[in-house]
Amino acid sequence: NIDPASLLPKLPKPEELKPFPTVSQTLFKGHEGRVRSLAIDPSGNWLASGGDDGTVRVWELHTGRQIWKAKIGDEEAVNVVRWRPVKDEVILSAAAGEEIFLIVPPPIANPEEEIRSRELLDTGFGYAKNETQNLTANGARKDPAGKWIRPGARLEDEGVLIKITVRSTVKTISWHKRGDFFSTVSPTGQRSAVAIHTLSKHLTQIPFRKLLGAPQTAQFHPSRPLFFVATQRTIRSYDLQKQELVKIIQPGARWISSFDIHSGGDNLIVGSYDRRLLWHDLDLSTRPYKTMRFHQKAIRAVKYHKGGFPLFADASDDGTLQIFHGKVVSDMMENATIVPVKVLKGHKVRSALGVMDIDWHPREPWVASAGADGTCRLWM
């Protein structure tokens, strides 16, 4: 007479897995309308946000004080904000409509950093001038995949220094860790939906001639020259140097909203509009190692902690974030231990939309969330 439950591996209790965020500590109020995206800067002191009001804002992380803002979207929402992940310069990227902006927010850069950051943004202008214009087969000038220009005096005065115009609305930005490349995804962009931008050359390239399905989001592998692109149902990884498909990951979700790669590089989490949260061990299979359905509504964002804590989180239209302990073991054959540890409630659901984006602090077990209720929150 063996109790079947006794054969299951014993999961640790949440209280044994501390620390993880438990309470809302800082409220960021100011956006009019939904906050669609947020990101904590590499130093861990500033929060950037963007939303339906067309503004990008920078806030002091521990007081919730807004210290800078610029309106970059006239009619368009700011769909995404992401910091360039290098501490020597202070560069924020943001996209509204078909335009991507590169920003040096003045209040947080000292004169030295500001000069260095501006120089880095400007070097590509020289390169772009020397570049011969691409011609199509019949000799006509090809419309560039991305046009890099100065955004005009009003924005330049605010610290918004580069504008890149692509062919359709940009929904996601993802930086390569060295800070020279970033990718953008425009799900309605068809052939040019995925673009890779080179900062030092002011160059926008379309890496794939043909894509199966509409791309949703993309990310660089943290250590290898691999690039992951999610369509609605699959995630493909490509070798950028060899220009070839490496793997097709099949989470089994109907519509992928987001994914994130573990800093170790071998594990991946996926969130979907059909409420699924999936963990993939890339060593094991192209199918998920674990499928979880905890939320009442769509999952919009998933993210691993990248600063040494075995934590990940997801954000949902049910207005909650869920925090998980997810410990990756070095043994190839052993699976990660995954334990849900906390549901964070506080954001209000507005027009069926809840939490739109999340980001972890670079070194502490703190997570920030962007809400359709117009607020951001820091949970500690």
Add this chain to the structure above:
Amino acid sequence: MDVTMNDVNSGQGRVQVRFVTSSPDIELPEGKRQLLVPTDAGRYKLSQLLNSDYMLDTQAPIPFDFLTNGTFLRTTLDEYLVSQGLSSETAVELQYVRSLIPPLFEASFEHDDWVSAVDVLSSTSPATTWGNSTISLGQERILSGSYDGLLRVWNKSGQAIATGPPASAGGHTAAIKSAKFISPTQIASAGMDRTVRVWKYKESPDHMSAELKPILELYGHEKLIYSIAVHGPSNRILSAGGDGKIGIWSMDAASMPAAPATLLPSALSTKRRKLGTSTSTPQRGPLSLINAHAFPVSSIIFNPLDPTVAYSASEDHTVKTFDLTTSTLVDTRTTMHALKSLTALPGISSQLLAAGTMARHITLLDPRVQAKNTQVMTLRGHKNIVTSIKPDPESNYGLVSASADGTCRVWDLRSTRQGTKEEGGVVGEPVYAIERQKEKGSQVFDVCWDNDVGIVSAGEDKMVQINRGKGVTRPGEILSN
């Protein structure tokens, strides 16, 4: 007093009590220190008893608290004896101390923006006593630093008699994070514009208005400055930077190196950024800039007993001790959490440091290098980041803390309990909680506890708020929360 010996003798159970105190002015004569006391007496009844004409015969009642073995008596004597497994045959030694008086709301002074820093100039404040100056009662001044970049000096009636110059006239170009009186005529401030600024403060003959004149702009930090400490007699200012560095500065322009050119606003070609640089104010660099911490330094203080020693607290979880004469690191204490605030307390037997954490509590550390038990006690009760801590000017055991939870809390190191398994160690709990008068729950960023003025706090509600014990108390009551 309305307590007679009849009352005292009418109780059923009685216990032999010996009353002792460490305050000579309220000491009982030798013959009155022993008394048979009803076992149903608690703090309030004991306090009445001590005040009675038979005992201390006080003119006006003094509210007392009682300690047994270093911990406040919060129950009746009977319950205490039972909890300790003692019989009523046992003689109990009760140490009596003046109760902390509840800090009642007195006034608040309205600003145009969030208030991040406060300091007080009074007859007993360091800036007054250092220079043997005097401030007569009623002439106290309150200094505030705001997110609008302006300093303000207030009189006790709530009039801003000076407002610091705007950026265009040599003022800060961004939010102020810390401000201190150096003397009755000198002020230092620092903040988000990465500068420390020194000001000459001069009042008009009628004391109804005053001038704040910039005399020094100090450059060297690469990120914002969270905190400064000043020491008048040695002419020193210390700064805690978001760049992880600690700056050591002088107030004497002649003794300081040139300001690092690359950090001056004039390094930028942009016209807009040049605004706010006063050409007439001397710009200087640090005497020393110590690479102190891996992450932002949140708080810096002088050792009040030895101004050649400084303590810093950082988001890197550590408290460090520095020898300022050689600019060297002496000691590092690593805690479990990112730290936001720091103060030095006289302590019970030796000096202690109180560090406020991002994790909602206060850690008490013994800073002596040879100390074995480095984490002495944890103070629990705040519900958000502990932003500022200051000692009680009247007691070695008291302190006040400010928090982003919207309260200041008053603590007495003798008010302790054994922590739960999860908390561990000895845990202190707040004696009083002070709410914001204007906007309940809004963040408090700084607090100052002055003997003459009271507890002065500043916050997100754009107010400086003054709370003060008025000498009347309802016993054992926690004001709110």
